[in-house]
Amino acid sequence: MVTTHIPQPQTTPIQSALIVGNYCHDVLLQGGAVVAETLGGAASFISNVFSALSVSFHLTSKVGLDFKYPVNHDPIVIPTSKTTVFHAYFDQGHTENAHQDRVLKRVEVCDPINPSDLPDKRFDFGMAVGVGGEILPETLEKMVEICDAVFVDIQALIRAFDKNEGTVKLVGLKESGFYHLLPRVKFLKASSEEALFMDVEEVRQWCCVVVTHGKDGCEVFWKDGEMKIEPFGANQVDPTGAGDSFLGGFVGGLVHGLVVPDAALVGNLFGSLTVGQIGLPKFDLRLLQRIKDEVQRRKLHNTCWFEGGNDSMSFTKPDGHDEFHASLASTKLVPTCSIQECQRDVPRSAGSVEQVIQPPCNGQ
Ligand SMILES: Nc1ncnc2c1ncn2[C@@H]1O[C@H](COP(=O)(O)OP(=O)(O)O)[C@@H](O)[C@H]1O
Numbered sequence: 248m249v250t251t252h253i254p255q256p257q258t259t260p261i262q263s264a265l266i267v268g269n270y271c272h273d274v275l276l277q278g279g280a281v282v283a284e285t286l287g288g289a290a291s292f293i294s295n296v297f298s299a300l301s302v303s304f305h306l307t308s309k310v311g312l313d314f315k316y317p318v319n320h321d322p323i324v325i326p327t328s329k330t331t332v333f334h335a336y337f338d339q340g341h342t343e344n345a346h347q348d349r350v351l352k353r354v355e356v357c358d359p360i361n362p363s364d365l366p367d368k369r370f371d372f373g374m375a376v377g378v379g380g381e382i383l384p385e386t387l388e389k390m391v392e393i394c395d396a397v398f399v400d401i402q403a404l405i406r407a408f409d410k411n412e413g414t415v416k417l418v419g420l421k422e423s424g425f426y427h428l429l430p431r432v433k434f435l436k437a438s439s440e441e442a443l444f445m446d447v448e449e450v451r452q453w454c455c456v457v458v459t460h461g462k463d464g465c466e467v468f469w470k471d472g473e474m475k476i477e478p479f480g481a482n483q484v485d486p487t488g489a490g491d492s493f494l495g496g497f498v499g500g501l502v503h504g505l506v507v508p509d510a511a512l513v514g515n516l517f518g519s520l521t522v523g524q525i526g527l528p529k530f531d532l533r534l535l536q537r538i539k540d541e542v543q544r545r546k547l548h549n550t551c552w553f554e555g556g557n558d559s560m561s562f563t564k565p566d567g568h569d570e571f572h573a574s575l576a577s578t579k580l581v582p583t584c585s586i587q588e589c590q591r592d593v594p595r596s597a598g599s600v601e602q603v604i605q606p607p608c609n610g611q
């Protein structure tokens with residue numbers, strides 16, 4: 248395994264974080280019926296995981312007056328706009344530009360997030376996690392200026408929307424208008440479908456690329472190497488937000504002082520916890536405590552390798568990585584609340600939480 252070592256790892260955790268992306272309303276549909284309506288948007292899922300991991304953050308997000316869910320971090324309300332709305336269809340054959348497991352349609356769109364909307368201060372790291380095209384190239388440019396390190400979900404950069412139905416299409420990263428900024432980005436996360444719209448071999452020369460593979464976990468690519476990171480088992484009920492929660496767990500692990508391979512395990516864990524519930528997941532407090540204990544134990548054996556603002560991080564799979572995976576997997580065995588209990592105060596409205604959303608068979 249190739250090791251890219253840093254001279255001296257930072258020994259204090261990263262202090263300030265900025266999440267940029269709009270909240271949205273999600274409507275999940277199957278068989279022509281609404282299965283659930285929930286709070287959505289990568290900013291929602293990542294905030295949910297950061298709160299679970301006790302990572303404090305500032306959020307820049309926009310909604311309309313019609314925004315209907317309680318949130319801990321108040322968005323910017325735009326009286327002349329509507330909240331972004333996505334309809335997710337689980338029984339339509341997937342197109343080459345959509346998620347493999349569902350067809351997404353953006354049916355309402357809120358205002359974009361402009362550079363002037365961002366806080367006038369510096370951050371240790373920022374997360375560019377738009378879902379509806381709200382992050383502009385100039386907004387990402389301002390983020391790389393005010394944050395020591397920026398993590399990007401490629402869905403914020405390469406989504407285009409059919410002008411009639413709002414169906415999510417994907418465009419090539421080179422044609423997205425963001426390509427020139429990649430050398431100033433620290434990490435770029437893409438699902439396996441989204442990775443088809445970029446040249447991983449080229450982009451990995453500039454930043455660490457994390458490609459997620461659903462139930463098969465994820466891969467980490469950097470200039471000098473790559474590695475696979477094992478998944479965790481899950482009974483998939485709803486894939487919505489898996490990638491967002493993965494990113495939240497991954498960055499949360501880095502903030503807590505884990506090396507990249509161990510942090511990616513935390514990302515896989517939160518992705519697996521997310522697909523087991525419909526909409527924004529509710530994490531059992533006992534489970535979270537077990538996860539934080541395991542991270543703390545692991546962190547004590549690893550100094551914080553992630554240094555904001557420079558290229559230093561370790562990609563070595565440290566001794567005990569597999570044991571760490573087993574320990575995290577064991578946290579899922581903790582008796583947790585039932586799906587009904589877990590869901591009782593998660594922001595949602597209509598729809599049965601018991602219904603399992605079965606994505607169409609491939610190509611159906
Ligand atoms: N069915 C599943 N079982 C276990 N883990 C899953 C499952 N689906 C997703 N995950 C976890 O969540 C991560 C992100 O999921 P993925 O579907 O690849 O992202 P996206 O939502 O962006 O398409 C995966 O890398 C994996 O760790």
Ligand SMILES: O=P([O-])([O-])O[C@@H]1[C@@H](O)[C@H](O)[C@@H](O)[C@H](O)[C@@H]1O
Nearest residue numbers: 287288289333487488489490491
């Ligand atoms: O499932 P995922 O790709 O990680 O992320 C999802 C977005 O693709 C979708 O547009 C949004 O409506 C969901 O709330 C969630 O943020």
